[in-house]
Amino acid sequence: MTKNEIIIAGMLLAGIGTPLPAQAADAYPNRPIRFIVPFPPGGGTDTVARLIAQPLGEQLKQQIVVDNRGGANAIIGTELGANAAADGYTLVFCLPASVSVNQTLYRNLPYDPARDFVPVIQLNTIALMLVTANTLPVKSVAELIAYAKARPGQLNFGSSGNGSAGHLAVELFNVATGIRMVHVPYKGGGPALTATIAGQLHMMAGPMISAVPHVKAGRVRGLALLTPKRVSGLPEVEAVGETLPGFDASIWHGVLVPRGTPAAIVQRLNREINAVLQTPEMAERMASRGAEVVGGTPQAFAALIKSDTVKYAKLLKQVGMAGSVSR
Numbered sequence: 001m002t003k004n005e006i007i008i009a010g011m012l013l014a015g016i017g018t019p020l021p022a023q024a025a026d027a028y029p030n031r032p033i034r035f036i037v038p039f040p041p042g043g044g045t046d047t048v049a050r051l052i053a054q055p056l057g058e059q060l061k062q063q064i065v066v067d068n069r070g071g072a073n074a075i076i077g078t079e080l081g082a083n084a085a086a087d088g089y090t091l092v093f094c095l096p097a098s099v100s101v102n103q104t105l106y107r108n109l110p111y112d113p114a115r116d117f118v119p120v121i122q123l124n125t126i127a128l129m130l131v132t133a134n135t136l137p138v139k140s141v142a143e144l145i146a147y148a149k150a151r152p153g154q155l156n157f158g159s160s161g162n163g164s165a166g167h168l169a170v171e172l173f174n175v176a177t178g179i180r181m182v183h184v185p186y187k188g189g190g191p192a193l194t195a196t197i198a199g200q201l202h203m204m205a206g207p208m209i210s211a212v213p214h215v216k217a218g219r220v221r222g223l224a225l226l227t228p229k230r231v232s233g234l235p236e237v238e239a240v241g242e243t244l245p246g247f248d249a250s251i252w253h254g255v256l257v258p259r260g261t262p263a264a265i266v267q268r269l270n271r272e273i274n275a276v277l278q279t280p281e282m283a284e285r286m287a288s289r290g291a292e293v294v295g296g297t298p299q300a301f302a303a304l305i306k307s308d309t310v311k312y313a314k315l316l317k318q319v320g321m322a323g324s325v326s327r
Contacts, residue, residue, distance in 0.1 A: 028088055028265055032063040036084075037093045038077025040070035044207060044289065048253050049093045051285055052123060052276060059272045064091075072327060073163065074098040075110065082116035086260030088269070092117065094254050096165065100308035104316045105163045107323045113309075117256040118266055119301040121273045124291040125250045127227050128169050129211045129237070131220040132203040133196050141224045141243040148179040156182045158192035158204040163325065166192070166205040168312060169226045169249035171319050176244050196220055205249075208234065209290030226250070233287060252294070254301055270298055 037049045046068060053064040069077030074097050081092030099113040111117075136155075138144045148155050159167035162185050174181055184201060186192040189210060195201045197219045205226060212234065215222035225231060226249035228241035240247045255273065257266060276282055277295040286293050316322040 028268065029060055029062045031089065032065050033057075033060070033089050033091060034067050034084075035064050035091045035093065036067050036069055036077050036081045038069055038071075038074035038081075038098060039093075041068045044209070045093065045095065045253065047289065048123065048286070048291065051282070052255075052273065055276045055279070055282070056273060059275060073102060073105075073161075075102060075106070075327060078102075079110045081256065081258060082111035084258050086258040086262075088257065088261055088265035090258060091120070091269070092256040092258075094256050096251050096308050096312070097163070099256070099305050101163060101168065101312045101316075103309070104313040104322050106325050106327055108327055110327070113305065116259050118259055118261055119298050119305060120255040120257055120266055121270050121277075121298065122294045122296055122301040122304060123253045123255065123273070123277065124286055124294050125252045126291045127208045127225045127231050128165060128205045128249055128251065129208045129215075129225055130170070130173070130203060130205050130223045130240070131193070131196060131211045131215060132223045133199045133201065134218075134221055135199050136202050136221070138223070139221070141238060141240055144223060145177045145179060145243070148177075148181060152180045153182060155202045156184050158184045158186050158195055158201040160189040160192060160206070161185045161187065163321065164189075165207075165249075165251045168315060169205045170203075172247070172249050172311075172315055173226065173240065175315060175318055176247055193220070207251075207290050209288075212290070231292070233290075252304070253291070254305075266298060 035049060035053050037046050039045045050066055053066050057064040069080050078092060078098045081090060084090035103109050103113060132138065138147050157170045166189065167183055167185065170181065186195065189206045192201065192204045193206060193210065193214065196204045197214060208225065211222060214220050222237050225237055225239045227239045228246065228248050230237065230239045274295045277293045283293050
């Protein structure tokens with residue numbers, strides 16, 4: 001077992017925390033709860049957090065205050081959550097970058113996902129779409145693989161930055177297929193998509209919801225979803241997993257609490273958030289943003305974090321990015 005696997009294995013004990021007397025658990029919560037979102041207001045992650053916060057506050061009969069602490073690839077807000085009191089009054093919004101990627105990407109990460117947090121619940125999965133410039137003469141995953149293999153190092157792809165979800169998704173595709181495409185980082189997914197539309201990039205990967213309007217308008221080609229199977233909202237677009245069985249570069253959102261939060265509170269939060277996720281309204285709202293509701297147990301979410309940590313650690317080492325960034 002590798003060092004990363006040993007460290008992350010502790011997250012499988014996610015539901016085991018400090019015992020809490022039943023009467024204390026019944027009294028929780030008796031004041032507003034802070035929900036740290038390690039991204040600025042207005043983006044996709046912030047939108048999802050606020051979708052959850054409002055009905056969760058109704059369930060708990062307390063206000064959920066969204067606290068946006070963006071910056072440093074989610075490090076600033078996540079570190080703040082790691083240092084918060086473990087009393088159930090601080091929730092931390094997370095995604096693969098903050099708990100499964102950064103610990104390998106950064107040389108001096110100021111928090112340890114396994115040591116400092118307890119997973120509460122996975123909220124959703126989000127499909128990433130590989131879109132190509134209309135000038136690229138490929139119309140399927142198989143055609144792209146063949147075309148790229150005949151032109152090693154001649155194709156490029158853009159992303160919202162080094163270590164971003166779109167960057168790592170295409171690097172996973174490179175490794176899985178044995179092809180070599182050159183990464184061009186941009187300061188945001190919007191500029192990368194604009195460059196693809198203009199033909200300055202051959203392709204890019206990004207959230208489905210951002211790409212679909214441009215695909216439908218014919219500005220770019222929606223080549224494939226970087227998922228194991230097709231999604232119901234876009235059945236005409238093939239999934240990479242149809243050509244490469246088991247391939248999955250989906251991203252997700254979830255909720256953590258500081259390590260040491262009483263187990264009864266972790267279970268209460270898990271139960272209440274599951275109830276929010278299971279409403280038809282929430283499924284519809286998530287779907288409109290390119291996400292699929294998941295839910296489940298703290299242990300299932302811990303297992304996902306563990307598997308993604310191992311997957312991305314291996315990838316970052318393969319492409320020479322492990323420890324390549326200093327905060």
